[in-house]
Amino acid sequence: MASLEIRNVCKSYGSVDVLKSINIAINHGDFLVLVGPSGCGKSTLLSMIAGLDEITSGELVIDGEVVNDKHPSQRDIAMVFQSYALYPNMSVEKNIAFGLEMRGVPKAERDKKVESVSQMLQIGPLLKRKPAQLSGGQRQRVAMGRALVREPKIFLFDEPLSNLDAKLRVDMRTEIKKLHQRLGATIVYVTHDQIEAMTLATRIAIMKAGILQQLGTPQEVYDTPNNVFVASFMGSPSMNLIPATVVAHQNSVAARLTSPQGNELILPLPQPERYQTWIDKPVILGIRPEAITDMSSAEPNNPWVFPADCQVDVTEPTGADVYVLTTLGGKEIVARMRSNCGAVVGQKTPFAFNMAKAVLFDPQTENRI
Template identity: 55%
Template structure:
């Protein structure tokens, strides 16, 4: 049974098209992330799933029931907002119980549900407090508890961690992931934070300008981005993009990198048909910082690695790694190195590139050549 089906959903205000035909489907128990920059339409889509915003055209089904014309209260959903939306004059217990009282759940059953939810979220000791007496993380737990008390078909989270400080955001991210694993709930979660998207979701929809640019698993989107936008949005630090000339040698794609002192011919993977059409032309080489590193930090079979030399421009220590900025083909390029191998500005360092992870893109369409 599909938990959520979104079929060619569009949203317009007059001649302004906010969503341009969204198609997504998730099964019961899956965790869907809607990720993208501000203004991409992700919160609008969430509000349409919730029934807080009308659909211009298309169809949304929850648990195989089309809900286009149903009010929010009839959609069997629970929503956790960015602002927590707690009642300030009510205790934590009453905040969690409020929806149960509206639905006339018997008092004894209410007490059982509140006890179960409070134990799950470890907020038993907070039940008598008011929201003003809680920290941001505790308020977020209460907002989640109110949603959990409903036991709905679908949970909707609208940037729930964006008001928290960095440390608490990481802690709450872990809490939400554990909660999902424990309860097997179906979740749609909106965020602009690609790290949240990668760590929480088992399905990700990367959005831009009212469209889904790619929909898939976190690893698929990371390893096989559909285009330059997805490749650059997912991953931190973001993927390096270097304009290169493409040739073919013995069935392999070969690109030329100029480090400012010499031209380096780098053999990549076996050339495919899409890439072969660009032989003799300029393409965009995409390589992630962790796939350009010092020889001792390389994870894969070093026999296939391509050795490069480059001059260090900037080093940025992060603790376990140091980000080293070098230049290839006139473009600043970031490598992730062990601190002992990072060198200093002005040093010539040796790097290795994993050719199996390098991607090529069409400069005109920005699509990956796959």
Template identity: 60%
Template sequence: MAPILEINNLFKSYGSVEILKDINVSIEQGDFLVLVGPSGCGKSTLLNCIAGLEPISGGTLSISGRDMTHVNPKDRDIAMVFQSYALYPTMTVAKNITFGMKVRGVDQATQDEKLKQVAGQLQIEPLLDRKPGQLSGGQRQRVAMGRALVRDPKLFLFDEPLSNLDAKLRVEMRTEIKALHQRLGASMVYVTHDQIEAMTLATKIVVMKGGVIQQIGTPSEIYNHPANLFVADFMGSPAMNLIPATTRMNGKGLEVEIARANGTPITLIDTNNKDLPENVILGVRPEDIADASLRGGEGRQEADCMIDIVEPAGADTYAVMQLGGKHVTARLHAETGAVAGQHLNLAFDLGKVSYFAPDTGERLN
């Protein structure tokens, strides 16, 4: 069975300026693909190329096995949800949702059936007689999604649909979109600059920077095995700690030495990795640094660290220190004894660390 979406060697240029460079992506039926990256990385341009709103400069693009490289948007069997909602202000919610079907000549009975089905899925039945000006931002977004859902397309495209919503509503709508995907089993491509949205929604993530794909993988692969320093730093909140270190083999394993502002360097023994260059960037997630008095154990290496800042955050407490000339954050349990200006014995989980080359930024382990 052909992938629902397949992109091969896609390039996009405006004159001499390359926006997208050698893009290769494919997803299967039912996948939720999230394109994520900072502003200007090319993710929305790539979505527009998939939709046919932007012509591509090179390469091919197919949907459900059919070449769509030069096919008009209306003939691609897609539905798109925009950041701006794009609702008709003079039409009721019901007419906004069914307008596309009316234009395509769908009979009234089918329109009514589809409207009832989608309104139930999105829980907007009480809103059908209202106009967009009478709706909240979250309700308008539901209507925009409803207009896409009645199409029953091969592919749904979402262009930062939650960015206009406040933080609480964004979390609620994110949950609704996830539940909708699970109910429908639909194939979706979703653009966001928010890495938390990407991690929570996706079955597959494409991380982009400067028009180039940095890594493609599941949320777990992207988070636990970032391909380079950019992905490691971009994906995660708080971000992965990236600490300059030196390594050498001894009889016990890989000796990892990290400089401290005051006192002798920290030395950790990693028994999981070997044959690394002398100079590396050690990548460790904040949650993989624990208060040793609360969570030591097998595979963890303990070190005495001076805590500079303590930030209580409910169930977690963040402790910030200086290691290797960098600010390093530990995500500790709320019951930690961490105090700013005092030393604390911390346990580093070396079974979960990453190593990167300082010059190229590429992953080494």
């Protein structure tokens, strides 16, 4: 296990800045997920940690040692690629042991480590097969085994599940989670899938256009996103973002929203002192779908739950729940309700807004207020 610090790291290709002053620090045993849309620079950052790509400026520090100029082989890092990168002419056993053999590890020790890793990943019966005889999930396990057998300081995963079908992705995600809990290893994991990020990470770094938008625990980035981009990127369905105005209301402050019919909806805000300077100014109200529900599902003793009758535009049953869509502030919003809540398209139904879960954003900067 190892700590990792990324200090003011920049990467440029000619005049094009791919990464801009990235600062990230994680402790021994952390599971850091780099997440963001395609082209945001997350795979480039992973390549620089591995030593496969040069850093333009800044420092990369592993266990207190700057490793910018160290060759990949000297960084004690193992990488699992999206494409598995297995040797097609070698058996599973030889694929796993190959790195150890190149390092001069005695055969008896190699065999012992391969046996241990194959049991851990449940690939013992596959050791004599060639990669072409394996399924996608099995190949990914072998690629993980090849990394695990080396016992490196840091594991790097580059979108390892993107080639798998949906069910297998969920299964492998669980296996990787169990593996991290068992080993306590330091892991840096790249994905564009925010559900993978939320379920696997102890720390999430959300990136956009080469800039780090937020670094925090899954709960922090979900509940208190730094800006509109993080709010909309993390969560499925994403956070509702509704144009509103902060108004004085009953010796406190509230968010005022409008419906398509021109009706006003006044929703009181917690921490009124925070928004005093925003009275009569436009804001963006952010609230997650699960914080808007039917009255029976709302927290009965929560003083920040407020009812409002809204017209149902669409219902989307998902089994245990139903997503109910309505329109506020000129925006379509999503509420998560019980499947038997009784919402009927074209009719009004009571919505319960949990304003304790609401956040406000500046519409100009799009940063959280």
